[in-house]
Amino acid sequence: xxxxEVKDLHVSxxxxxxxxxxxxxxxxxxxxxxxxxxxxxxxxxTGKSTLSQTIMGQPNYHVTQGDILLNGESIVDMPxxxxxxxxxxxxMQYPAEIQGVTNAEFLRAxxxxxxxxxxxxxxxxxxxxxxxxxxxxxxxxSMTERYLNEGFSGxxxxxxxxxxxLMIEPSFAILDEIDSGLDxxxxxxxxxxxxxxxxxxxxxxxxxxxQRLLNYIVPDTVHVMMDGRIVKTGGPDLAKKLEDExxxxxxxxxxxxx
Ligand code: ADP
Ligand code: MG
Ligand code: MG
Numbered sequence: 001x002x003x004x005e006v007k008d009l010h011v012s013x014x015x016x017x018x019x020x021x022x023x024x025x026x027x028x029x030x031x032x033x034x035x036x037x038x039x040x041x042x043x044x045x046t047g048k049s050t051l052s053q054t055i056m057g058q059p060n061y062h063v064t065q066g067d068i069l070l071n072g073e074s075i076v077d078m079p080x081x082x083x084x085x086x087x088x089x090x091x092m093q094y095p096a097e098i099q100g101v102t103n104a105e106f107l108r109a110x111x112x113x114x115x116x117x118x119x120x121x122x123x124x125x126x127x128x129x130x131x132x133x134x135x136x137x138x139x140x141x142s143m144t145e146r147y148l149n150e151g152f153s154g155x156x157x158x159x160x161x162x163x164x165x166l167m168i169e170p171s172f173a174i175l176d177e178i179d180s181g182l183d184x185x186x187x188x189x190x191x192x193x194x195x196x197x198x199x200x201x202x203x204x205x206x207x208x209x210x211q212r213l214l215n216y217i218v219p220d221t222v223h224v225m226m227d228g229r230i231v232k233t234g235g236p237d238l239a240k241k242l243e244d245e246x247x248x249x250x251x252x253x254x255x256x257x258x
Contacts, residue, residue, distance in 0.1 A: 002087060002171040004055075004203065006030040008066035011047075011054050021062070024050045026228035028066075032221075034171055034203040039214055041207075041239060042225035043247050048207045049093055051225070052174045055205075056090040057083045070172075085114055087171030091161035091178055098148040103160065104130065106148050107167045114168065133166040136196060138189050154181040162193040173197070174205045179213040191216030211243035224250060231256065 011025035024047045032038050042048055054061040055068055057080040068076050075083055098106070107130065112120045121129075134141060137159055149157050158178055165173050175194070179187055194204065194217050206217060214222070214236060222238040223230045226247070231254055232238065242250065250256075 001200070002034045002071055002203070003069070004030075004032050004088075004172050004205075005069040005072075006051070006055065006066070007069065009051070009054065009063065009068065010065035011050055011061050012064055013050070013060055013062065021064075023064070024061075024228055025054065028225075028228070028230055030205075030223065030230065032172075032203050032205065035200045036221065037198070037204045037206060037217060037219045038221045038223060039206045039208060039219040039239060040223045040225050040230075041209065041211075041242060044209070046225050047228045048225055049176055050228075052090055052092075052176045052205070052207060055083075055174060056080055056088060081113070084110070084170075087114075089165060089168055089170035089173040091158075091165060091173065091175045093176040093180065095149050095157045095161055097150045097152075099150060101148050102145055103148050103163075104144040107144070107164065110164065110168050129167060133163055133193075136166070137163055137193050139163060155183065155186045158182055158190060159186065159193075162190050165197065166193055169197070169202075171201065172203045172205065174207070176207045177209065178206070179208055179210065187213065188216060211239045214239045226251070226256060 006028050009025050009028040010023060012021040012023045015022040028051060040048055050061055054063065057078060063076050067074050070086055070088065108121065108126055115121065130144060139159055143156065143160065149160065152160060161178065178190055182190060191213065206213065206219060208214065218236055222234055222236060224232040224238065224242065232250065
């Protein structure tokens, strides 16, 4: 079993206009282990992407207080690639395009980066695994020979993020608005991919605006984030309640003035 813990996390970014640091996360606490799926919901601009980027180690996000522990070990000073090797994966809200690297090359390198030098995946095993996952995601083989995300449609990019997830098999996957811009068929495919990973060796933090995704990937725990903090935690019914009553209802209930 692996654990991921975020403790009293405060994060700021450089505000280019005002030329000063701006605090975005104001004390986030979150604890999860493999075998669990947690969802984070919350209005736009509350720091959900900031949290995911910070967990993954994106250097623009500065941890000013608190800690992030993977299996009890602090990772805040580790670069992104080291966190990835240790089992973290982030599917980004806006996946980057990488010229000159095909999808297949990227996937093989990413799998091998998590393995020791004497345990690299063979070409045959790689192709077998790739074929299986392409079928599961209803993706064409030609997608893997294209440059990473270059010219991919929004939906293709998201599907491709899930392909990466299935190929890399991280301990923890953070999925940042993986549902945005997806039609219902693509949403079902993406959900099928994530659900196929469910099990004792996999945990996921699913960030979404909408309850819809959580009908397909039913979380164990739902957190609501507002203004840089987790303000409420509950079960899957919390997502439904939010859908019905909106964030305004929760603000009133909690007496929040934000
Ligand atoms: P969410 O994902 O919940 O919509 P974000 O984490 O993207 O929220 O953003 C939270 C706040 O932090 C917003 O006000 C946003 O403008 C600001 N922010 C996020 N990233 C940066 C950045 N790199 N530079 C400046 N401001 C940022
Ligand atoms: Mg946003
Ligand atoms: Mg976001």
